[in-house]
């Protein structure tokens with residue numbers, strides 16, 4: 001957890017109540033009515049004792065979020081079908097997109113979708129290619145390396161590459177996301193088991209089965225590293241990002257957009273488009289541009 005964090009950390013949310021770490025203990029708190037934001041896992045909050053002795057402590061403020069991960073859904077009832085946002089977690093530093101080299105088959109393009117959502121919330125992205133033990137060569141991911149993503153090859157089964165993954169997430173609050181069956185739970189369990197082995201402890205403070213529950217929770221691998229897990233984060237759906245915002249979420253697109261003839265160019269059908277020129281000359285990867293177009297036209 002980077003930076004000088006103030007307030008108390010929300011480690012779990014269940015209905016209206018939030019569990020908050022206060023002086024090393026996990027305390028159930030209830031949000032004050034009219035609170036500025038609805039607390040989510042990872043939030044930093046101010047907690048005060050309740051007026052009545054038997055009532056749970058009260059969250060009186062949600063501190064500003066460094067990053068936030070939101071699910072978007074196009075909302076037909078809003079002007080122009082603008083997207084409504086549902087924030088799933090706050091203050092995550094790194095989203096680890098997990099893909100299996102095989103079973104299920106790997107289509108690098110799906111990384112793009114996660115990148116867009118994470119970047120929108122200010123979160124860095126890395127890729128973990130799991131099931132390395134199955135002996136399948138990874139596809140060419142140079143496009144993503146050039147965009148600055150760290151890529152590690154791992155096996156939850158044999159432990160191969162787990163040190164690299166551990167180094168990648170050290171000192172951060174991270175989430176694991178990716179399609180069902182790629183091995184997210186297995187990886188998190190493997191990381192967790194090795195962390196627990198190190199401190200000579202079996203099972204965590206918050207018990208077993210945390211990776212299969214439907215709750216939203218945050219738990220620590222060590223003093224400075226935490227994993228946020230919610231079912232919603234595991235497979236992110238996304239739609240309804242406005243066209244003008246979408247371009248900014250593809251770094252190589254926004255970089256070329258200033259060369260477009262029209263200021264409001266969507267880099268689709270417009271003449272004199274700097275982005276399309278860059279795709280034609282190979283400066284911008286065709287696959288990334290195709291994802292951009294797909295998201296631009298996505299409905300639902």
Ligand code: GDP
Nearest residue numbers: 130131155156157179180181182183184185186
């Ligand atoms: P999740 O849906 O992403 O959480 O995936 P799971 O962790 O439940 O794993 C899905 C399946 O893949 C299970 O049958 C795991 O045993 C298997 N699996 C996970 N990691 C590995 C790995 O590194 N190698 C192999 N061969 N199988 C794995």
Ligand code: ZN
Nearest residue numbers: 260265267273
């Ligand atoms: Zn353009």
